[in-house]
Amino acid sequence: MPGFRRLLSSEWMKLSKSRVWLLVPVSPAIALLIGALVSFDSVSGSDRYPILLSAMGQFHAMFFLPILTGILAAFVCRYEHGSGGWKQLLSLPVSRTGVIAAKLLIIAVLLAAVQLLFAAAVYVASVIHGFAPELPWGALASAVAGSWLGCLPLAALQLGVSTLWSSFAAPLAVNVMLTLPNMLVANSEKIAPYYPWAQPALTMLRGDALDFGAFALPIESLLITVLGSFVIFLSASLVYFNRKEI
């Protein structure tokens, strides 16, 4: 375990001067802007929270979260792609599994920070519209935590693709292109749960927020799918990376 902790701190150090944290508040800030502009003319009471969440979350979870996950996955491999970094890193006494695990953990932590800021943005928007005391914290917490979980399979997949393709932008290009059809895919309850790019949106916008297509599926089966795809993508990335010739 001490080896893993050192791996983590070296990953953290590599990121610390890269200004990656500048990416964290982008989406919550835009979501806040959208949330502040939502109009509640014809609704009142407990209907306001689902409307606010679906307005802010559609944009955040449908587009930004999957794209940001891909950006972060590419980002943690940035140092290694340039000038023989993989060789240097793997010539150290570290296990390849540990390297992947450390990078994945860093991605997960950064995504968690994004989600916390998003929750804060929802709170601020509800203060602006004057219904902060009625904000259902439990529902908000499960939406935020659920979409965080929904990002993890994609993070494992994109991390694998980023190690496979020794370029920073190429895996991102694929990721962005596959995020675009989200709006269409989410309508299909057969395909959407298995589509890693739609999972963050499906796990965030549930129940009262949106209830068509795959958004109406029960959360339990959705989480099982998310967990299953996480296991599959992570083991695929691990098997590939462990056998990769550097």
Add this chain to the structure above:
Amino acid sequence: MMGRAFSSDLLKIRRKGLWLLAIVAPLGLLAMQALNFGLRYDYFLEQYEDELWEQLLQYMTYFVSMSVLLGCTLVSSLLANVEHGTSSWKQLLALPISRSSVFAAKFALSALLMAFSCVLLAIGTVVFGLSFGFPLSSMPLWDIVRLSFFPYLGAMPFLAFLLSMCIMMRNQAMLITIGVTITIVSLFSTSAPEWLPLNWPLFAYLSDKPFWFAAAGIVTGAAVALMGMIRFERKDVA
């Protein structure tokens, strides 16, 4: 000199995913519509028998303008990354070649890649419609050409801006985030005034004066590219 820089750039982008992007993006757009029309073909046939082409173009409009903006982002970043990835700006600029031709070659190549995508999209749309049995006689050829090329022309300022930034800065994550943000905000900004360049890709197809927006895109794009070139001339390369 620019010609030689251009042909060396053409060589350098092999196997970097750029041609793949240029080919896959229009095919992906059409595949999405194939899914859309394939699943509900009977509904479309029943509801819009006389305007199947119009329906197709209408469904594609927003996706085309989004993809064009995202394409500008990704093409710029991938292209600049050829040099960033191997830290070879130094070597490139040490050659007896002016910086302006290096920049111009990169810009020409990115414009060419995007144009190639647009040609594929136009051909693909026609093939798509005909293979779905849309009537040939009612094919709105001008609309198809307009949808395929004008959003791209309207997005020229962004291509020039993003390419300049991607060449100037090493950290591509910021720039890709900026590009993605521009794209997504452009979906929500159609109620903003039309002089906002963010609206040009979409308005170049949707408005009733498409040439105006396309021309504005080309002129502004050229101006932004020129500014980028001047900055690149003065940049200190490490």
